Structures are given as C-alpha cells and as structure tokens.
Amino acid sequence: MLHECPPGPVGDFLDRFRLDERFPHILCPGCGIGTAMGTMVRSLAELGIGEDELCVVSGIGCSSRVPGYMDTDTFHTLHGRAIPAATGVKQAKPELTLVVYGGDGDIMAIGGNHFIHAARRNMDITVFVVNNRTYAMTGGQYSPTTPTHEKAATAPFGNCERSFDICFMARASGAMFVARSTTYHVAHLKKMMKLALTKTGFSVVEIVSQCPTLYGRHQRIGDGVKMLQWFRDNSVDVSKVEDPWQEQERFVIGVLHDREEVPPYTALYQRVREAAQQADSA
Amino acid sequence: MPQLLSGNEACAIGALRAGVRFFAGYPITPSTEIAEYFARELPRLGGTYIQMEDEIGSICCMNGATAAGLKAMTATSGPGFSLMQEGIGYSIMAELPCIIVNVMRGGPATGTPTRSSQGDLMQARHGTHGDHPIIALCPWSVRECFDLTVEAVDVSERLRLPVILLMDEVVGHMRETVELPLRVETWKPSNPRRPKEEYFHYGDETNYDSDIASFGEGFRVHLTGLVHRKDGLPTNDPETIRWNMDRLRRKVDDNASWLWDLTYEDLGAETVIVCYGSSARSATEAKNLYQRKTGRSVGIIRLRMVWPFPQQRMVSLLRSARRVIVPEMNMGQMNRSVERAVSPDVPVISVQRYDGEMLTPGEIVDAIGREVPSARPLPEEDLHPGFSIADDEEF
Numbered sequence: 001m002l003h004e005c006p007p008g009p010v011g012d013f014l015d016r017f018r019l020d021e022r023f024p025h026i027l028c029p030g031c032g033i034g035t036a037m038g039t040m041v042r043s044l045a046e047l048g049i050g051e052d053e054l055c056v057v058s059g060i061g062c063s064s065r066v067p068g069y070m071d072t073d074t075f076h077t078l079h080g081r082a083i084p085a086a087t088g089v090k091q092a093k094p095e096l097t098l099v100v101y102g103g104d105g106d107i108m109a110i111g112g113n114h115f116i117h118a119a120r121r122n123m124d125i126t127v128f129v130v131n132n133r134t135y136a137m138t139g140g141q142y143s144p145t146t147p148t149h150e151k152a153a154t155a156p157f158g159n160c161e162r163s164f165d166i167c168f169m170a171r172a173s174g175a176m177f178v179a180r181s182t183t184y185h186v187a188h189l190k191k192m193m194k195l196a197l198t199k200t201g202f203s204v205v206e207i208v209s210q211c212p213t214l215y216g217r218h219q220r221i222g223d224g225v226k227m228l229q230w231f232r233d234n235s236v237d238v239s240k241v242e243d244p245w246q247e248q249e250r251f252v253i254g255v256l257h258d259r260e261e262v263p264p265y266t267a268l269y270q271r272v273r274e275a276a277q278q279a280d281s282a
Numbered sequence: 283m284p285q286l287l288s289g290n291e292a293c294a295i296g297a298l299r300a301g302v303r304f305f306a307g308y309p310i311t312p313s314t315e316i317a318e319y320f321a322r323e324l325p326r327l328g329g330t331y332i333q334m335e336d337e338i339g340s341i342c343c344m345n346g347a348t349a350a351g352l353k354a355m356t357a358t359s360g361p362g363f364s365l366m367q368e369g370i371g372y373s374i375m376a377e378l379p380c381i382i383v384n385v386m387r388g389g390p391a392t393g394t395p396t397r398s399s400q401g402d403l404m405q406a407r408h409g410t411h412g413d414h415p416i417i418a419l420c421p422w423s424v425r426e427c428f429d430l431t432v433e434a435v436d437v438s439e440r441l442r443l444p445v446i447l448l449m450d451e452v453v454g455h456m457r458e459t460v461e462l463p464l465r466v467e468t469w470k471p472s473n474p475r476r477p478k479e480e481y482f483h484y485g486d487e488t489n490y491d492s493d494i495a496s497f498g499e500g501f502r503v504h505l506t507g508l509v510h511r512k513d514g515l516p517t518n519d520p521e522t523i524r525w526n527m528d529r530l531r532r533k534v535d536d537n538a539s540w541l542w543d544l545t546y547e548d549l550g551a552e553t554v555i556v557c558y559g560s561s562a563r564s565a566t567e568a569k570n571l572y573q574r575k576t577g578r579s580v581g582i583i584r585l586r587m588v589w590p591f592p593q594q595r596m597v598s599l600l601r602s603a604r605r606v607i608v609p610e611m612n613m614g615q616m617n618r619s620v621e622r623a624v625s626p627d628v629p630v631i632s633v634q635r636y637d638g639e640m641l642t643p644g645e646i647v648d649a650i651g652r653e654v655p656s657a658r659p660l661p662e663e664d665l666h667p668g669f670s671i672a673d674d675e676e677f
Contacts, residue, residue, distance in 0.1 A: 022515065052500040057346075060507075068504065068515060073497040075349060076506035076516075077342060078372050084306075084339040088346020088354075091330050092304060093498040096350075114342075117335040269330060276325035 016041050016051060018071045025069055027062065030216075030224020032183035032209030036130050037066045039186055040101065043193040054097045057086040059111060061137045062211075063103040063130040080110030083118045086125045087265075094266040097197070098125040104145040105135045108164050112144070119173035119202045124264035126196045127204045129166050132211035140214030151218045166206045168245055171257040176201035178257035182208040184231040185253060195255065201264045208235075208251050284461045289427040289453040290357075292460065293383060294319035296431030297355050300468045302381070303329035304354035306343035308336055308362060311395045312451040313385035316357035337362035341369030341382070348378040349505055351496030353435060357383035360393060360402055363409070370444055371410035374530060376505045377484065379438035381431065383447040385454040388638050397638025398451035400559055400611040406446045407589050413527065415534035417541065418446040418589040420558045424458035430586060436468040437541065440491050441533045448588065450611065452560035452640055478502060482512040484526075489533055534590050542595050543587035553650050554581035554603040556596075556620050558588050561609045561641050568609075568646035580650060588616070596623035609633040609646050 017023075027033050044054065051072040058064035060079035067074035073096075077085040082100045090098045100107070107115055107129050118125065134152060135141040142152035144164045151158055170178045177199040181189035189207060196203040210216060210227035221227050231251065238244050238254030287295070294316045305320040321331040330347070334340040337358055344354040358366060363384045373380055386402045388394030393401075402409075406418040417437060419430040427449060434445040474481050474493045478501045486492035495501035504514035509526045511517050534541065548569075557565040562584045569580045583599055585592070600606060600623055608617045614632035621630045633649045635641045 018515075051502065052498070055497050068506070071502055073502060074504045075346070075497070076504070076508065077345070078368055078507055081338065081342040081369070081372075084334060084342035085346040085349075087332070087334075087339075088304070088306065088343040088348075089350045089497055090346075091332060091343075092347040092350035092352045093496075096498045113335050114339050117339070269325070269332075273325040273328055276322075280326055 013042055013045055016045060016071055017069055022069055026065055028213040030210065030212040030227075031062070032132065032207075032211070032224070033063050033066065033130055035183040035186060036063075036128065036189070036207045036209055037069070037101075039189050040099070040128060040193055041070070043190050043197060044099075046190075047194055047197055049097050049197065053095070054099065055086075055089055056099045056101055057082045057089065058100065059102045059106040061103040061106045061135070062132075063101060064106055066101050080106055080114065082106065083111055083114040083123075083125070083127070087118060087121075087123050090123055090125055091266060091269070094124075099197070100125055100127045102127075102129060103136070104129060104131040104133065104166065105143040108166055108169070109144045115169070116173045119170060119175045119204075121265045122174060122176065122201045122262060124201055124266055126199075127202070128193065128196075128207060129204065130207045130209045131166060132209045132215055134211055134215040134218075136211045136214050140211075140218055153214070153218070165245070167204070167256045170204040174202070175204050175257065176259055176261055177203035177255070179204070179255045180206040180208065180251065181253050182231040182235055182251055183210060184228045185235065188253060192255070195258075199258070200261050284459050286457055286459050287424055288315060288455055288457050289421065289424045289449060290315035290385065290455065291319055292424045292427040292462065293357075293431045293447065293449065293454075294323070295462060296428035296466070297381065297435065298323060298327065299462075299464070299466045300353070300432045300435035301470070302353045302355045302435060303327065304344065304347040304352040305329070305331045305356065306334050306340045306347070306354070307356045307358065308334055308340050310337075310359045310362045312387055312454050313357040313359050313383060315454070316383060316385075337365035338369060341366040342372070344380050345369060345373055345376070345378050348373075348380050349376070349497055349503070351499075353379075353439070355381040355383065357385065359385050359387045359395070360389045361391070363402060363405065367409040370446075371412065371414065372507045373444035374410070374414045374416075375507050377442040378444070378505075379442050380444050381434050381438060381447060382444055383449060386448060386450040388636070394638045396451070398560065398611060398640060399636065399638070400448075400450055400561065400615070401636070402448065403588060403610075403612065403615040406448055413531070415443060415530055416446065416589050417441070417443060417534065417587065418448050419543070419586060420448045420588045421453055421586070422559055422562045422584065423453070424456060425460045425462075426586070427453060428460070428462050432466045432468060433543070439471060440469050441489070441537065442492065442494070443533055446589075448559065450560050456560075473499060474501065483514040484510065484512040484529070489529060490537065538590050538592070541587060541590065542592040544583060544585045544592060544595070546583040546599060547581065548579045549581040549583070549599055550602060551579045551581040552604045553607060554583060554600060554605075555607045555609065555646065555650075556583045556585070556616070557609055558585040558616070559611075561611055564641045564643050565609050565646055567643035568650065571643055572647050572650050575647070591619045593619075593623060596620070600624050600628075603628060606630045607633060607646065607649050609641050609649070611635050611641060
C-alpha cells in the first residue's frame with residue numbers, strides 16, 4: 001500500500017524508509033518514538049540531506065531501533081555506545097552527516113560518559129535524545145530522567161534518586177546547540193531538529209516523548225492521547241520563563257543554548273595533521 | 283637500516299606499514315608506547331589518533347572507523363582488555379576487521395601493571411559472551427611484533443574478524459636490533475562491483491576475501507549487533523540465527539589449516555616443550571642448556587597463533603612425544619588444550635610462574651629432568667559413593 005503513495009513531498013519522505021516487511025514497526029500503539037522518527041526524517045528531507053550523505057547511529061533500546069527502518073547507512077551499535085561509534089565514523093568520513101538517535105537510558109546512563117566527552121571534544125554530530133523517562137524495552141525500570149518519588153518497575157515504593165536535566169548536562173559539557181521539544185509540538189520539534197542539524201559541532205535536541213505502555217501506566221497518566229495532552233498543558237516556551245534551568249514542574253521548550261560556533265574536532269585534528277606535516281618538511 | 287626498537291614500537295611500525303590509519307585508545311601500562319607512536323606518526327600520514335574517555339569508547343570508536351572503511355587498531359592491557367570485551371563481540375557480530383593489541387600484565391583487577399604475565403590467554407579466547415570465533419597471535423621477539431601485526435591486519439581483512447595480538451610486558455618493552463621491511467603485502471578489499479539493489483552486506487557465502495562496502499559509499503549499509511539477515515537487518519528467525527552463527531563459526535573452522543601458525547624443532551625427542559610468547563625464549567634456552575648438559579635432545583613447538591588452537595596439527599606433531607612440558611607465565615592456561623592433544627598416558631607438565639617475573643631457563647630444565655608418573659591419574663569411577671539419586675526418596 002505504502003508503495004502507491006503519490007510522488008512529491010510525501011513520496012520523498014517515504015523514500016527514506018525501508019518499505020519492505022520491516023513495517024509495521026515494533027513500537028507500541030500510542031508511542032512517541034515514531035512521531036520523533038517521522039519528524040527527524042522530514043527535517044532531513046527538508047534540509048536536502050540526501051540518504052547517501054547521512055549515517056544514523058544508535059545504541060540499544062526502543063528509540064535505538066529507529067535506524068533499522070531507514071533507507072540510509074545505519075549503525076545499530078551496543079547499549080550506550082552510539083556516540084563513540086559515531087565519533088569513529090565522523091572522523092573517518094567527515095563529509096557524512098552523523099545523527100545519533102537514542103533514548104534517555106542509552107545516552108544519559110550507560111552512555112553518559114561518552115555524551116560528556118563528545119560534547120567536550122565538540123564532535124560534529126547531532127544527538128536526538130528521546131526522553132520517555134523510563135527503560136521501556138526492558139519493561140519500565142527507572143532511568144536517570146525519572147523524577148524523584150515516581151514509581152517504576154524497579155522503584156515500586158517510589159524513586160529515591162534525583163533526575164538528570166539532559167539539556168543542562170549538554171550545555172555544561174560544552175555542546176554548541178541545545179534545544180527541547182515534545183512529541184505533541186511536532187512543528188516546533190521539526191524546527192528544533194533542523195536548527196540542530198544545521199549547526200556545526202555537537203548539538204543536542206531533547207525530545208520529551210510518551211511511553212503510555214509503561215511510564216504512563218506506572219504514573220497513572222493514561223494512554224498516548226492523555227500523555228500528549230499532558231505535554232500540551234504543561235509545556236512553556238523558553239521565552240516565557242525567567243530562568244529555564246530552574247523550571248521544575250513544566251517542560252521548557254525551545255532553543256535553550258545556542259553558542260557561537262567553534263571549530264569541531266574534525267577541523268581541529270586537521271590542524272594537527274598540518275602541524276605534523278609542516279614539522280616534517282621543516 | 284638496522285634499528286634498535288622495542289616490541290611496542292615494532293608493533294606500531296608494522297601496523298602503519300600494513301595500512302592502519304586509525305587508532306583509538308586510552309593510556310595504560312605497559313602498552314602506552316604504541317599509543318604514543320601513533321599519536322606522533324598518524325597525523326603525518328593523514329590518519330587519526332584519538333584518545334577516548336575509556337577503553338569501551340576506544341573500541342567502539344575504532345569499530346566506527348572500520349565501518350567507514352579505515353584499517354583501525356587499538357592497544358591496551360588487562361584492565362582495558364576487560365572493558366573492551368563487549369566491543370570485541372560487536373566487531374565479531376558486525377564483521378568489522380580490526381586489531382586489538384593486549385600487552386599482558388598481571389591480573390586480576392589492577393594486578394601488577396609494570397610486570398609481565400600471560401594471564402589473558404583464556405580471556406582472549408572466551409572474554410566476550412556467546413559462542414564466537416577468535417584469532418589471537420602471540421609474538422616472542424621484536425621482529426615478530428612487527429611480522430605478526432602485519433599478519434593480523436591481513437588475516438582480519440580477509441576474514442572480516444577482529445584479531446587479538448597477545449603481547450606481554452617483556453616482549454613489549456624488550457629492545458632488539460632489527461631490520462624491518464619498508465613494504466609489506468596485505469590483502470585489501472575492493473568495493474562491490476554491483477548496484478546497491480543487488481548488494482547484500484553479508485551476502486558472500488564464501489566468507490573470505492569478500493568485496494565490501496563501507497559507510498558513505500551509497501550502498502546503504504546496515505550494521506547491528508543483533509543477529510541479522512544477509513542484508514544486515516535484525517531477525518529472530520531460528521533458521522537465520524543458525525545461518526548467522528554458522529557463518530561466524532566457519533570463518534575460523536574453514537580456514538584453520540592455513541591460519542595455524544607455529545614453528546617446531548627436534549620432534550623425535552622423548553620430551554617436547556609447547557610454548558608461546560616470551561616464555562618461548564626461556565624454553566629455547568632451556569632446550570639448549572639441557573642438550574649441552576645431558577647430550578639428549580628436547581623437542582619444541584612454539585605457537586605463533588594461539589587461537590584457534592591447532593588441535594589436529596598438535597595431535598600429529600606430538601604423536602611420538604612421551605612427555606610434554608608447557609611453560610607459561612600464568613597458572614596453566616594452555617595446559618589443558620595440550621592435554622587434549624596427547625594420549626592420556628603422556629604426562630603434560632605445567633611449568634607456571636605468576637609472580638611477575640619471567641620463567642627462567644633453569645626452571646624449565648628442572649621440569650625436563652623431573653621424575654613424573656608416566657600416566658595422569660584417572661578420576662575414580664564413583665566419586666560420591668554415599669549418594670545416589672535412586673536412594674533418595676525425595677526424587
């Protein structure tokens with residue numbers, strides 16, 4: 001059926017998926033990951049980033065299954081290791097656009113150290129973190145972004161740990177561009193993704209997403225629609241808050257950090273090569 | 283031109299001459315000289331030295347560079363080798379050729395960072411989880427650090443498997459005068475000569491010297507650590523799982539006879555020493571000492587490739603041996619493999635040293651001369667006479 005879609009923008013969008021027996025995908029009904037995947041693909045198409053100029057890298061988890069549906073070079077690596085793997089690809093083929101797509105557990109917990117150091121190194125990669133506040137693939141255990149006191153499969157009496165602010169961590173580690181959006185604000189999310197993809201250097205978009213099957217059920221929020229309504233009613237644009245980093249109750253969406261570009265690692269290492277070669281000829 | 287080089291330097295030079303242009307690593311004694319050499323030389327050649335945040339990041343970064351078409355390498359020692367195990371599994375599963383150098387030091391844990399050991403032999407074989415093929419080479423001299431690194435690059439590219447270079451602190455830091463060839467031959471894969479619609483990343487059933495596409499060449503390559511089909515996409519289908527696992531196993535099984543790499547001498551002798559790495563230096567000296575002292579010759583087999591263990595080859599080489607000596611700087615890790623290659627009435631004597639010092643030739647000479655019972659004791663038939671399932675009413 002999908003093959004019969006009319007040509008034009010929609011056809012171009014669908015061209016970027018593997019339209020074989022991969023679909024329907026593994027994601028649950030009401031899940032936000034598909035929305036974020038579709039938005040990412042639309043952003044790439046609208047920016048004119050071709051399938052052969054792109055490599056999508058992921059780790060392990062629900063979000064990390066996304067590259068498997070895309071018709072481009074894809075790299076489904078180990079749990080938490082998408083960023084170092086992307087670092088290797090970028091350094092070997094700097095002309096490729098490198099996108100890392102993963103979840104909060106994958107990128108902020110097991111891959112947290114790699115995230116910090118890729119930001120510090122200013123690797124020219126764009127990281128999309130789908131934050132559903134839980135380890136969904138394994139059945140809803142608490143993650144580093146599960147708020148304190150909330151219940152999870154491994155926190156039946158409430159989570160006693162504090163949670164991470166992904167965007168704050170990205171800024172503190174030296175990211176060039178940091179933004180947040182939700183799966184409810186699809187047009188806004190696309191804008192944030194396009195800005196991140198355009199920025200040279202390490203850029204991060206946190207995508208607040210719904211997991212109705214596990215997180216929504218544990219917190220008694222309801223189904224996917226209820227969760228999207230929750231995002232709609234509890235999000236606030238960054239321009240409307242005094243200090244986006246102090247906001248605890250609401251989702252502050254928008255560009256949270258956009259600094260003047262500095263050369264990415266690939267460019268800096270090219271200077272190292274030139275220095276080494278000059279020392280040779282001297 | 284003859285040069286005075288350490289084993290670590292010779293290894294790095296071998297890698298550069300074999301075409302390695304990417305190194306991702308993390309400093310660790312006693313392998314650091316390899317990283318330092320690459321940091322100095324790779325940028326001159328347009329390559330990359332990148333120092334990662336840990337060894338996990340190092341091997342994953344190296345896998346990324348390999349997937350993008352570069353010959354890549356990392357070097358570490360015990361603790362780092364432990365951290366790299368999941369990444370080695372990924373290299374095997376995704377069929378990414380790369381070289382992992384482990385300059386062995388004493389373990390477990392931090393162990394003895396500045397002292398020598400051969401304690402990671404079994405870890406090299408079984409370190410990463412699941413059934414998997416593995417190739418590990420073990421040099422005994424500075425020249426061989428160069429030669430076996432070149433061989434490692436060649437074999438890994440041909441079979442699309444990671445190759446582990448098991449050096450040890452003695453071999454890595456030892457200095458010898460060597461003359462290294464400026465040019466070396468290694469096999470290099472070419473791009474697939476077919477349109478992308480007909481290209482399957484794991485489609486070559488011969489599994490050997492395959493044409494291969496990398497990222498960024500328009501072939502839409504999909505790599506995953508999950509069991510996958512020949513197009514690289516994940517699957518749970520039992521038949522495909524078996525196909526995938528058999529494909530990996532066959533990489534070593536089908537090529538074992540040309541992979542096996544060993545040297546031997548005087549195998550007509552009653553006593554044969556089986557050895558590898560720096561212990562083989564002591565063993566060779568022990569053989570000479572014993573011959574001078576007693577006038578009786580001693581056989582020696584030195585494995586340059588320790589994994590896969592050359593089982594059938596060893597059976598035929600050890601056919602006339604009446605006793606076998608296995609000197610190792612560990613608690614007897616190769617011993618069991620050698621026992622399996624000889625008949626049960628041939629004693630296999632494990633000469634062990636695990637105090638950070640090298641085995642001395644004298645210790646091995648003592649073992650050659652030692653009186654041992656001619657047969658290994660067999661387990662008694664009934665080890666637990668007081669217990670049998672039938673007696674227990676609970677069952």
